[in-house]
Amino acid sequence: MITDPTGSPQSSQQPHWPDLATLNAVTGRLRTRPALVPFSETGRLRERLATAAAGKAFLLQGGHCAEMFGPDALRQVDGNVTVLRQMARIISYGSSLPAITVGRMAGQYAKPRSRPTEKRDGVELPAYRGDAVNGLGFTAPERTPDPRRMETAYDESAAVLDRIRALTARRGPSSGEGDGEFYVSHEALLLDYEGALVRTDSDTGRRYAGSGHMVWIGERTRQLNGAHVGFAAEVANPVAVKIGPEASADELVALIGLLDPNQEPGRLTFITRMGADRIHDALPTLVEKAAATGSPVLWVCDPMHGNTRIGDNGAKTRRLSDIEAEVRSFVEIHRALGTHPGGVHLELTGHYVTECVGGSEPVAVEDLGRRYESACDPRLNRSQALDLAYSVADLWGRGS
Ligand SMILES: O=C[C@H](O)[C@H](O)COP(=O)(O)O
Numbered sequence: 304m305i306t307d308p309t310g311s312p313q314s315s316q317q318p319h320w321p322d323l324a325t326l327n328a329v330t331g332r333l334r335t336r337p338a339l340v341p342f343s344e345t346g347r348l349r350e351r352l353a354t355a356a357a358g359k360a361f362l363l364q365g366g367h368c369a370e371m372f373g374p375d376a377l378r379q380v381d382g383n384v385t386v387l388r389q390m391a392r393i394i395s396y397g398s399s400l401p402a403i404t405v406g407r408m409a410g411q412y413a414k415p416r417s418r419p420t421e422k423r424d425g426v427e428l429p430a431y432r433g434d435a436v437n438g439l440g441f442t443a444p445e446r447t448p449d450p451r452r453m454e455t456a457y458d459e460s461a462a463v464l465d466r467i468r469a470l471t472a473r474r475g476p477s478s479g480e481g482d483g484e485f486y487v488s489h490e491a492l493l494l495d496y497e498g499a500l501v502r503t504d505s506d507t508g509r510r511y512a513g514s515g516h517m518v519w520i521g522e523r524t525r526q527l528n529g530a531h532v533g534f535a536a537e538v539a540n541p542v543a544v545k546i547g548p549e550a551s552a553d554e555l556v557a558l559i560g561l562l563d564p565n566q567e568p569g570r571l572t573f574i575t576r577m578g579a580d581r582i583h584d585a586l587p588t589l590v591e592k593a594a595a596t597g598s599p600v601l602w603v604c605d606p607m608h609g610n611t612r613i614g615d616n617g618a619k620t621r622r623l624s625d626i627e628a629e630v631r632s633f634v635e636i637h638r639a640l641g642t643h644p645g646g647v648h649l650e651l652t653g654h655y656v657t658e659c660v661g662g663s664e665p666v667a668v669e670d671l672g673r674r675y676e677s678a679c680d681p682r683l684n685r686s687q688a689l690d691l692a693y694s695v696a697d698l699w700g701r702g703s
Pocket residue numbers: 368414415416417418679680
């Protein structure tokens with residue numbers, strides 16, 4: 304696991320809020336706000352994911368690496384929803400499986416970082432940790448964590464959800480089955496925010512993360528005794544855990560015991576992010592040992608996070624060919640083991656950016672500086688995302 308140099312193992316990757324009085328006031332106000340998503344929708348997503356775990360549906364999860372605040376970001380929602388729905392149709396058609404579409408949207412405002420600070424020209428400042436924590440601008444005031452940003456994150460999430468609902472409202476009998484269904488997810492990283500938005504369903508008495516339909520725990524925060532796993536264990540949402548190449552089978556078995564002790568289909572997803580060059584060594588044992596527990600876990604491939612490289616200009620990039628290779632290996636491994644490859648988890652945008660290399664409208668290494676707009680990690684642009692959707696449709700279609 305990637306260790307965290309900044310926080311205690313109990314609650315790693317948390318900001319050092321300088322103003323605790325404001326923090327308490329903000330979390331107090333957040334506790335009075337309604338959940339952002341209805342419990343009924345969250346429950347329905349769990350049912351949908353159960354079908355994916357059984358090999359009868361496909362999970363398409365994707366969106367920005369880091370969502371940002373403001374009108375530009377809100378305008379980009381349309382492009383992201385459109386590309387995800389286009390991908391879902393391509394994949395569904397090619398694989399003959401219904402696609403469950405889940406945005407990395409309406410809450411993806413907090414980022415784990417490899418290093419607590421960033422240095423430029425001899426100046427060292429706190430690293431950007433997502434708009435819910437601090438600003439991207441490289442100045443001391445911008446980079447100082449500000450708890451009031453968590454309230455903005457709530458308001459921005461609500462605005463994004465409104466826009467998604469407007470875009471996905473059924474338009475009549477010609478709209479395909481499931482077209483009105485679009486779910487949202489994000490990394491449950493910022494415990495002050497997530498904790499303040501837990502709500503109890505008075506009908507069932509179950510506790511839900513009210514910040515989104517599905518939440519995941521990142522590779523850097525999945526410590527078995529950590530606060531993030533503890534948080535996920537307490538809520539009834541579908542939860543996912545990112546699994547990198549250093550994970551041990553014992554850790555996965557322990558995560559199953561902690562997060563899905565009753566082995567309920569649709570509850571737990573493992574999102575594996577191994578890297579194209581490591582997946583063949585790392586994944587098979589993990590899948591075999593987890594499957595041996597009888598767990599109905601849903602296996603999803605994130606082919607982005609294990610394939611990040613640093614380009615000549617110092618910026619992070621990813622090659623579409625590596626991304627496709629990891630997805631191909633993921634499918635081959637699951638097919639060989641008799642388990643189900645359940646879907647993909649992607650960083651993408653519906654807009655034309657030049658952050659990842661390759662594709663049928665190729666982005667070359669020399670193009671990377673042209674439209675590199677991500678606040679954190681490189682995303683597939685619309686054309687690359689559609690290229691990948693065709694490869695995925697072909698891979699899943701061959702096995703059906
Ligand atoms: O999106 C994921 C992580 O936040 C990201 O990969 C960490 O990036 P860093 O290594 O630049 O901190």
